[in-house]
Amino acid sequence: MHMNSAPHLLNEDRVEYQRVLDETLRNAHERPDLATVGLRLNAEQLRTMALNATALITASAAAEYEHYVKVRREMRTLTTATSVRASPVGDxxxxxxxxxxxxxxxxxxxxxxxxxxxxxxxxxxxxxxxxxxxxxxxxxxxxxxxxxxxxxxxxxxxxxxxxxxxxxxxxxxxxxAPAGGLPDEVSRAKDAWRHALLERGILPFLRAALADPSADPASTGPPRPVNHLPKVGYSGPEFSSPADGAASGRRTTFTSPDFTSPDFGSPEHQPD
CATH class of the missing domain: 1.10.287 (Helix Hairpins)
Structure with a gap:
């Protein structure tokens, strides 16, 4: 699956992930799709759920994150090479x-x-x-x-x-100030990752958590984690209507008439 191919989130980027999550929850009142924050689940409960599902959420922006890490690594390599060339060892x-x-x-x-x-x-x-x-x-x-x-x-x-x-x-x-405009490229790659992380990861996860009726806001423990992102138009095979169940029940009660020949009757009904 796509989630299994996502690169592992580096420790230096976990702070950025939490920053995007906190900004989203802080400004939830400005989004109609998050207007129910605080009714069933508050911001702290949603934050705990999102932190527990970090791998699931960040996998939705795996391509942008991989590009961001690659560009940042190239910039650091170029900076190190520039420092070595500027050292007085070769002169x-x-x-x-x-x-x-x-x-x-x-x-x-x-x-x-x-x-x-x-x-x-x-x-x-x-x-x-x-x-x-x-x-x-x-x-x-x-x-x-x-x-x-x-x-x-x-x-x-x-x-x-x-x-x-x-x-x-x-x-x-x-x-x-390394040459080649790499700081601008790193900044653009970081913004692209943040945008993808928000639109394809954090927001769908929060909407799914708010729409989950099994989350009990009155429970003292942490809310039940959401283990999937919502998929539009998907219905699992385990969902069936009561009418379907009743129809299947009626079909199992039908039996055909029992026809037997006189030769195979019981002893009480032997032919004269």
């Missing part, structure tokens, strides 16, 4: 150059600042001596040079970090 030379530049950008201000501090400190100490050594001015000049170099290195490092952050942000946005 080792560029990655090594970028790493070396980052090391230089970090170490240059530190080394230049350390050299500036040493030259300035030694130069000013030597300048306090009397007589002042001749190379004290040279040390001070070197110290101020390394100080200017430190400021320039800090500025270059800040600009480099800003550009790197902007580049990484743009790459992340591009990765989160």
């Amino acid at each position: 080792s030379s560029e990655g090594g150059g970028a790493g070396f530049a980052a090391v230089i950008a970090v170490l240059a201000p530190v080394l230049a600042g350390t050299a500036a501090a040493i030259f300035l400190l030694v130069g000013y100490i030597l300048k306090m001596l009397n007589p002042t050594p001749s190379f004290a001015e040279a040390l001070l000049t070197a110290g101020w040079f390394f100080g200017a170099l430190t400021a320039a290195a800090i500025l270059v490092a800040a600009v480099g970090l800003l550009l790197t952050a902007l580049h990484n942000g743009a790459a992340q946005v591009a990765e989160e």
